[in-house]
Amino acid sequence: CLDTSMSNSSPAFIEWSAEEVGEWIASLGYPQYQECFTFNVVSGRKLIWIEASNLPQIGITDFTHIKDITCHIRKLLRIQDPFCKRSISKPPRDNRGMFLERKSQTGLRANALQEEDMSLS
Secondary structure (H helix, E strand, C coil), X not given: CCXXXXXXXXXXXXXXXXXXXXXXXXXXXXXXXXXXXXXXCCCHHHHCCCCCCCHHHHCCCCHHHHHHHHHHHHHHHCXXXXXXXXXXXXXXXXXXXXXXXXXXXXXXHHHHCCHHHHHCC
């Protein structure tokens, strides 16, 4: 399994290539979807934006698989599952969510951003 630990407050998966994301998906028990992620160039930075509504667009249409893969993505991102009694719209963003959104971008500012910087806002 690929390293998902934190280094310098930056999640290791941020640096994953599309091939590494595909390997991670295969390691979850979904080798049939590895090519969906590599063909669509879903890198670690892009993985931050993947949610259930995006998966059919890249070729994953089994609802049970969609639920499981998005659950694994949320665990990887260390964000909470939406509450069952809440609206099915996007859950509210917390500091971690905002950090990941900003970290998904490229450039000197995004690369230098640390999670602690978000808690100061």
